[in-house]
Amino acid sequence: MSQVKKVEGITRESTQSMIDRALEAYPEKGKKKRAPHLAPNDQALGKACVKSNRKTVPGVMSARGCAYAGAKGVVWGPIRDMVHVSHGPVGCGWYSWGTRRNLVSGRNGVSNFSMQFTSDFQEKDIVYGGDKKLAQLLTEAKELFPLAKGISVLSECPVGLIGDDINAVAKKMSKELDLPVVPCNCEGFRGVSQSLGHHISNDTIRDYIIETREFAEPAGPYDIALIGDYNIGGDVWSVKSLLESCGLNVKATWTGDGEMERIAATHQVKLNVIHCYRSMNYMCKVMEEKHGIPWIELNFFGPTKIKQSLRALAERFDDEIKERVEAVIAEWEPKMKAIVDEYRPRLEGKKVMLYVGGLRPRHTVGAYEDLGMTVVGSGYEFAHSDDYDRTSPEMPDATVIYDDASEYELEQFVHELKPDLVASGIKEKYVFQKMGLPFRQMHSWDYSGPYHGYEGFSVFARDIDLAVNSPTWKLVKSPF
Amino acid sequence: MSNELGLTVKPVCGISPEDEARVAAWIDTEEYRQKNFARQALTINPAHACQPLGAELAAHGFEGTLPFVHGSQGCASYYRSTLNRHFREPAPAVSDSMTEDGAVFGGQNNLHEGLENALALYKPKMVAVFTSCMPEIIGDDLTAFIKNARAKGIVPKDLPVPFANTPSFNGSHVQGYDAMVLAILQTLTAGRKVEGRCTGRLNLLPGFDANTGNYREYKRILEAFGIPYTLVADISDTFDSPNDGTYRLYPGGTKLEDAADSVNGKATLTLGAYATAKTFAWIKEEYSGVHASLPMPIGVAKTDAFLLKLSQLFGKPVPESLKAERGRAVDAMTDAQQYLHGKKFAVYGDADLLLGYVSFLLEMGATPYHVLCSKGSKKLEKELQALLDASPYGKAGKVYMNRDLWHLRSLLVTDPVDAVIGDTHGKFAARDAKVPLFRLGFPIFDRVNKHRVPLVGYQGAINLVTELVNKFLDLKDETCEERFFEMMR
Numbered sequence: 001m002s003q004v005k006k007v008e009g010i011t012r013e014s015t016q017s018m019i020d021r022a023l024e025a026y027p028e029k030g031k032k033k034r035a036p037h038l039a040p041n042d043q044a045l046g047k048a049c050v051k052s053n054r055k056t057v058p059g060v061m062s063a064r065g066c067a068y069a070g071a072k073g074v075v076w077g078p079i080r081d082m083v084h085v086s087h088g089p090v091g092c093g094w095y096s097w098g099t100r101r102n103l104v105s106g107r108n109g110v111s112n113f114s115m116q117f118t119s120d121f122q123e124k125d126i127v128y129g130g131d132k133k134l135a136q137l138l139t140e141a142k143e144l145f146p147l148a149k150g151i152s153v154l155s156e157c158p159v160g161l162i163g164d165d166i167n168a169v170a171k172k173m174s175k176e177l178d179l180p181v182v183p184c185n186c187e188g189f190r191g192v193s194q195s196l197g198h199h200i201s202n203d204t205i206r207d208y209i210i211e212t213r214e215f216a217e218p219a220g221p222y223d224i225a226l227i228g229d230y231n232i233g234g235d236v237w238s239v240k241s242l243l244e245s246c247g248l249n250v251k252a253t254w255t256g257d258g259e260m261e262r263i264a265a266t267h268q269v270k271l272n273v274i275h276c277y278r279s280m281n282y283m284c285k286v287m288e289e290k291h292g293i294p295w296i297e298l299n300f301f302g303p304t305k306i307k308q309s310l311r312a313l314a315e316r317f318d319d320e321i322k323e324r325v326e327a328v329i330a331e332w333e334p335k336m337k338a339i340v341d342e343y344r345p346r347l348e349g350k351k352v353m354l355y356v357g358g359l360r361p362r363h364t365v366g367a368y369e370d371l372g373m374t375v376v377g378s379g380y381e382f383a384h385s386d387d388y389d390r391t392s393p394e395m396p397d398a399t400v401i402y403d404d405a406s407e408y409e410l411e412q413f414v415h416e417l418k419p420d421l422v423a424s425g426i427k428e429k430y431v432f433q434k435m436g437l438p439f440r441q442m443h444s445w446d447y448s449g450p451y452h453g454y455e456g457f458s459v460f461a462r463d464i465d466l467a468v469n470s471p472t473w474k475l476v477k478s479p480f
Numbered sequence: 481m482s483n484e485l486g487l488t489v490k491p492v493c494g495i496s497p498e499d500e501a502r503v504a505a506w507i508d509t510e511e512y513r514q515k516n517f518a519r520q521a522l523t524i525n526p527a528h529a530c531q532p533l534g535a536e537l538a539a540h541g542f543e544g545t546l547p548f549v550h551g552s553q554g555c556a557s558y559y560r561s562t563l564n565r566h567f568r569e570p571a572p573a574v575s576d577s578m579t580e581d582g583a584v585f586g587g588q589n590n591l592h593e594g595l596e597n598a599l600a601l602y603k604p605k606m607v608a609v610f611t612s613c614m615p616e617i618i619g620d621d622l623t624a625f626i627k628n629a630r631a632k633g634i635v636p637k638d639l640p641v642p643f644a645n646t647p648s649f650n651g652s653h654v655q656g657y658d659a660m661v662l663a664i665l666q667t668l669t670a671g672r673k674v675e676g677r678c679t680g681r682l683n684l685l686p687g688f689d690a691n692t693g694n695y696r697e698y699k700r701i702l703e704a705f706g707i708p709y710t711l712v713a714d715i716s717d718t719f720d721s722p723n724d725g726t727y728r729l730y731p732g733g734t735k736l737e738d739a740a741d742s743v744n745g746k747a748t749l750t751l752g753a754y755a756t757a758k759t760f761a762w763i764k765e766e767y768s769g770v771h772a773s774l775p776m777p778i779g780v781a782k783t784d785a786f787l788l789k790l791s792q793l794f795g796k797p798v799p800e801s802l803k804a805e806r807g808r809a810v811d812a813m814t815d816a817q818q819y820l821h822g823k824k825f826a827v828y829g830d831a832d833l834l835l836g837y838v839s840f841l842l843e844m845g846a847t848p849y850h851v852l853c854s855k856g857s858k859k860l861e862k863e864l865q866a867l868l869d870a871s872p873y874g875k876a877g878k879v880y881m882n883r884d885l886w887h888l889r890s891l892l893v894t895d896p897v898d899a900v901i902g903d904t905h906g907k908f909a910a911r912d913a914k915v916p917l918f919r920l921g922f923p924i925f926d927r928v929n930k931h932r933v934p935l936v937g938y939q940g941a942i943n944l945v946t947e948l949v950n951k952f953l954d955l956k957d958e959t960c961e962e963r964f965f966e967m968m969r
Contacts, residue, residue: 030597056553058576059594060601066554081495089613089648090523091530095558097905099565099925108908110504111495115886115908120523121649126617137521144516144524147495147503157552157613158649161583188554189583189614216491261492407572408601411727427560430570436725476725 004043005396007351007374012398015040019400022412033057037404043397048388052380052403055192060406063355063381063427066188068092070197070382072154074279075205076184078102078230079258080112081149083141085119087134087166088156092188093118101444102230103237104257111147126158131169138173138181149260150180150209160187180260182208193382193404194357198279205263206286213264215251222248222317223269227284227295228276228359231256233449235456239300242453243273246310247324248317254280267291271316273298275452276359278380278387299359300452301460302367303336332454340370343461346469348372350420353413355405355428356442357381362391364423364442367451371461376417379405381425407431421468436476438467508912513890517883524886527828527854527905530648531656533559534688535610536573538660541713543733544605545664546598547573550591550622550643551612566690566923567719567931572729574598578614587615588625595641596634602729605736606668607635609643610660616647640736642667652855654755654830657688661713662759668736669743669766678768681708682793683742685759687752687776687832690922692720693934698751701937704799705790710738710745720932745769747793751776751786751936754831754860777936778836778944779843780809786937802938809938809945816949817845823952824876824897826850828888828906829921831860836935837901837920838864840944842871850891852880885909899948916951920944 019038023031036051056062065073068086073096076084086093097116106112119125119133134153141151153166170183184204186197224243229236236256243250251269252262266272272284272295284295296316298309307329314325350373354361361378368375378395379402380387388401395401400413407428414422414432422432423442432439440446440463448463450456506512532549536559539547549556556575563571576594578587595607609622622643629635644659684698695716702709717732742748746769750756753773764771770793777786784806787798823846827837831853838848851864861881868874880887885906892900892913900910903921910917924930933947934940953969 025601027596027600029593030600055579056577057593057597058590059548059574059597059599061572061574062553062577063557064553065557066552069554069557085522089530090526090528090652091533091555091558091648094526094529095533095562097525099561106495107500107504108912109507109886109889111500116525118523118526119521120526123647123650126649133521137519140519140522144512144519144522147499149495158617161614161617188552189579192579194554212489213492214489216493259492259494261490261494265492406601426564427557427571430564430568431572431727434570434721434723434725434727436723476723478724 007376007396007399010376010396010398012040015398015400018413018416021416022409025408030057030060034406034409038400038402038409040398041392041395041401043392043395046389046393048385049392050388050401050403052388053192053195053382053384054404056404057406061408062404062406063425064192064404065194067186067190067194067197067200068154068156068188069096070194070279071184071186071201072096072197073100074194074230075198075201075255076152076154077114078104078255079152079260079263080104080106080114081147081259081261083113083117083145083148083151085117085137085141085151085153086156087119087130087153088158089121090118092156100230101232101447101449102256103234104231109145113145113148117141121158126162129162129164130159131164131166134164134166134169135173138169138177142177142179148179150182152182152184154184155187157188160185160189180208180212195278195382195384199282202280202283206283209260209264210267210287211264213261215265215268219268219270220249221270222321223251224248224271224273225252225254225266225269226250227254227272227274228280229253229256229452230276232443233445233451235450235452238450238453238455239275242300242328242455245324246314246328247321254283267293269293271296273313275300277390278358278383299363299366300456301364302370302457303332303340303454304370305363305366306454306457336454336457339458339461343465344372346465349374350468351376351417352421352423353377353417353419354442355379355381355402355410355422355424357383360442362387362394365394367457367460368464370457371464373421373464375399376419377402377413379403421464436473438470438473440464440467508893510894513894516887516890523884525905525908526884527852527902528652528654528830529562531646531651531653531659532610532612532648533562534653534655534657535608535644535646535660536560536571537563537653537688537690537715538657538664538713539573539608539610540571540718541715541733542606542608542664542739543735544730545733546602546604546607548594548598548607548609549573549575549612550587550609550620551575551578551614553577555612562923563719565925567692568928569719569721570727572602574602583614583618586618587620588628591625592629592632592634595629599635599639604730606640606642606664608660608664609641610646610656611644612646613648616645640667654688654855658756658758661685661756662762665712665739665742665759666762668740672740673743673766673768677744678746679708679741679744681710681742681745682790683710683712683745683748683763683767685712685748685750685752685756687750687755688830689752689755689776691931691933691935692716693932694936694940697934697937697939701787701802702790704801705794705796707790707794707796710734710742712739712742743767747772749774749789749793752832775839776832776836778833778940779840780806780813780938780941781843782836782839783937783941805938809941812942812945813844816945819949819952821845822847823899824849826852826888826892826897826900828852828854828885828902831856833921834864835867838867838874838877840941842867842873844945845873847873848877849897850880850888850895851877852883852888852891854882854884856881889913899951916955918948918951
């Protein structure tokens with residue numbers, strides 16, 4: 001670890017007293033539950049300073065989703081050559097339809113199926129069960145979408161509560177249709193956040209998908225898989241082309257712009273490259289244990305981290321890759337310098353507060369720093385302890401770390417820390433913009449992107465600049 | 481070798497360009513359309529959401545009101561995100577985060593703890609509780625839970641806590657809206673009716689309408705008349721609040737006192753018969769004054785009916801300013817009719833909106849050709865058909881009830897139209913059919929400010945003419961041969 005990063009005016013004491021003030025509004029029980037989730041960072045320790053992966057406190061405005069959201073929105077949804085059935089009432093599928101911006105190749109309804117398929121449960125399905133309806137709709141899906149490579153069945157709350165057996169239906173219909181039908185018991189009431197949905201989905205990919213396909217072409221020494229990139233605004237395309245320019249063969253992408261067949265043959269790659277650790281670490285571990293595939297965690301945000309990442313990746317390969325990686329870095333460095341030279345003068349010294357999910361609360365810190373900015377607060381919606389372990393060294397010392405922050409807490413922290421930019425999700429966006437505060441949506445790149453890879457950094461830098469320096473913010477205070 | 485599904489290992493073959501081309505051609509055929517319409521169990525791209533979303537929208541329409549989802553937190557997250565994205569505004573709501581143990585033991589503990597925290601943090605004047613699937617299935621008794629919360633002192637005596645049962649496996653966002661408005665009015669007006677006392681006010685119920693411009697338009701019309709009113713539920717400021725550097729948790733909404741006193745109103749008028757069916761039936765029993773139900777005033781005839789009704793209810797002549805506005809709307813329509821005359825449209829959306837679109841198109845001499853509702857009743861089907869049948873321009877139109885946007889796609893590619901009217905979700909079908917989509921309704925995620933532009937009243941008619949006609953003229957300029965490219969259109 002390099003030297004401890006400090007931010008002027010922020011001490012452990014100042015942060016702790018800010019936290020204490022934010023907790024004052026809670027009733028005793030609520031305060032007691034929330035307190036362990038808020039703490040000043042101890043950078044040198046390099047360990048999680050907050051508790052995480054606990055139940056959300058009822059009645060607070062949490063940003064969290066549910067297991068279904070993790071399963072449909074994150075893991076299964078982006079797999080483009082499968083039909084994903086939201087099994088249950090109409091809402092969950094409708095809300096998650098296209099809203100994560102995981103872009104896909106292919107033709108809609110022909111070779112990609114990023115539409116909304118649902119069994120649209122009615123009262124009678126609740127009373128009599130939905131298994132028969134499920135069997136019938138699977139048949140209908142196969143008939144109407146003959147090129148689909150498989151069907152996932154993602155159960156919503158009622159399915160689990162009424163005791164439907166989607167696993168039995170899936171098994172029977174897989175044989176009947178000669179098509180993988182994957183049951184995923186990801187009812188929204190399970191677990192404490194969307195994180196369990198990732199886990200459940202990955203387990204089903206392990207149990208039902210992996211090893212059912214083999215690559216048609218012979219294996220090569222540079223075959224890798226890109227794990228935990230969801231192609232938000234084209235992220236996968238940016239990273240894939242970068243890795244390919246380094247001489248690597250990206251055989252499968254999990255799951256952004258993903259293909260079921262390639263995911264099913266991932267057990268044949270030489271290395272798994274994981275970007276979003278939170279959503280997919282299990283899979284890397286499973287493939288390591290079962291298939292002996294090593295894995296490496298990388299960060300593709302901002303030139304500093306990208307360079308470190310590519311070099312760490314090259315270490316896993318021979319001199320040919322090492323040389324190509326150096327050539328790629330050398331090619332991009334002047335372009336990156338030009339971007340930094342353009343934007344840094346306008347962003348230098350600006351403070352950022354992050355509150356996102358997945359990998360972003362730690363991975364993006366370096367990208368802001370490349371632009372001369374300082375992250376003064378960070379936290380996750382649905383992280384586990386190991387995420388916070390990884391966050392601690394990235395965040396400046398004594399800055400505030402918050403887990404499953406409520407909107408109330410974020411507001412309090414913003415009032416005290418007075419950041420120049422808040423980077424969080426859609427539910428927070430307009431709250432802070434009403435305060436006249438620049439904001440970027442960092443789940444979805446605010447309808448922009450990609451942000452991953454070198455190509456992504458040019459978009460990121462532009463977007464951060466346009467957010468922070470938009471002349472519209474100057475209009476907020478009226479002259480009268 | 482086989483896996484747990486008993487399927488054998490295959491080579492990766494992907495989807496070949498030939499297969500893709502073949503199926504791409506096939507899904508545009510009449511044969512496919514028949515297969516598509518034959519499906520019974522599978523719903524693809526529905527144009528409706530679930531009840532609690534509507535309940536949340538209704539709750540946001542009341543002063544100082546915190547929407548409270550009794551159920552899974554993921555549901556609350558979804559409703560809030562959807563409203564955030566449509567309005568580009570905050571949508572503050574909480575949930576009591578029920579999980580597995582809630583499913584087993586019931587959600588009372590979650591509700592009580594949730595109320596305690598929410599009241600402390602967000603200091604609402606009213607908490608509007610509505611359910612998502614889980615508590616509906618396990619049979620949580622909200623009447624008892626809330627009564628117990630009061631008995632335990634968690635909820636202060638004078639804090640209204642209306643609740644609505646809004647199961648997602650029944651109806652749509654429209655019914656959820658109705659259920660929540662009804663619950664709120666029942667709670668606020670309890671014991672407030674005074675025989676013989678009249679506030680002299682109009683209660684106006686727009687129904688589920690996610691266009692803040694429409695609410696402002698209603699207010700402008702009522703103010704022009706000089707009619708005192710209570711708009712139930714008024715989301716115009718909640719979802720269109722000024723950016724002045726201050727975040728307000730509850731920036732607008734119908735005053736609770738006004739809603740409570742609505743029971744003593746001079747008249748109650750609903751403009752969304754389908755979206756306030758239960759509320760209005762109850763009002764007819766409970767409220768003093770006269771009650772009337774009219775369709776949404778989209779287009780001239782329906783706006784005329786609205787103004788005539790106001791005039792009649794309050795014994796006031798239609799103000800000159802609105803008469804002049806009518807003249808301007810008619811002027812706009814006659815000026816531009818040639819560009820819409822004979823144009824075929826596909827329209828889809830909520831019941832009340834559909835009736836409005838169809839009526840307006842017929843007034844312009846355009847043809848509502850495919851009229852599709854993904855959650856509607858026989859009554860609506862009949863009403864839409866009668867509207868079509870009453871006009872020579874509607875003869876070719878057909879109503880498709882309880883069909884989804886994948887059905888619509890088949891209709892568009894096998895039996896083409898000139899344009900589609902509906903929400904953002906129709907953009908895929910419209911693109912495949914190579915026709916423009918006019919984004920009217922809810923939700924609109926991919927355009928800005930659509931919710932600020934009123935569609936109701938005479939001004940709404942002018943806005944509709946402007947948007948629809950100019951798009952066709954743009955298309956003409958963009959696509960015509962150079963020799964037909966001319967100065968005047």
